[in-house]
Amino acid sequence: MVKELKFVAVAHCILNRGTRWWIEGKRVEGGIVKKVVDKLAEINIGIYQLPCPEFTFLGNPRAQMTKDEYESLKCYKKHVRKLAKKVSMEIESLIKMGKEPKLKIVGLIGIARSPSCATKCIPVGNGYREGMGIFFEELIRYLNRKGITVLTFEIDIKDLERSTLALKALL
Ligand code: SF4
Known part of the structure; x- marks a missing residue:
């Protein structure tokens, strides 16, 4: 009997590239990051899609900005905190409600x-x-406050081969 099923939470744009920053002149890329989805399917890991904090705050078109620029953007941190709180509650609920499996x-x-x-x-x-x-x-x-700890990974769109290979550590 299956006792435990694994899932990961992924940045929104892994499943919906259309939320990435865009300005006039930049190439438009929609769809999904297939290599990541394929890798997760191969190792039988489910996917929870996180909200895109930048798109839900600024939409598109929006300029490419640095972390310090976002930090100084009025109310952005508040927006991000609100999303993080909501997501942590949803993840907690997925964990709590799944009794068997x-x-x-x-x-x-x-x-x-x-x-x-x-x-x-x-x-x-x-x-x-x-x-x-x-x-x-x-x-x-927020997750740590609820006693939830996770491994972290990042996908490099410019080096998908190497960054998706690292997902093997999820096994
Ligand atoms: S804010 Fe996150 S989810 Fe949104 S486009 Fe950037 S990396 Fe992707």
Whole structure:
């Protein structure tokens, strides 16, 4: 009998690329990040789609911005906190309500260089440094408060091969 089923929470744009920042002149890319979805299907891990904090705050078109720019944007942090709180409650409910089979969250999958959803590499000032995006920071804080701990990963759209390979650690 199946006792436990695993799932991950993924940045919204992994399943809906159309929410990524866009300005006139940038190539439009819709659809999903298939390599990630295929990898998760291959290892039998379910997907919970997180909301896109930037799109739900600014929509599109919106400019590419750094983490410090988003931090100084009036009310953005408040918006992100509200989303993180709601998501942490939904994830908690998935875990609590799954008695048989149990549902277990095993990871959070973000996007490299995103000011909101990165887990390792963030844009700051004129460059990049190690760090976590604003939304993921808040989400992890809320999840930890509920006693939920998860592994974190980030997908590098420019290096899908390597970043999806790392998802094997979810097994
Ligand atoms: S990385 Fe996060 S904020 Fe950026 S488009 Fe994807 S879901 Fe939205």
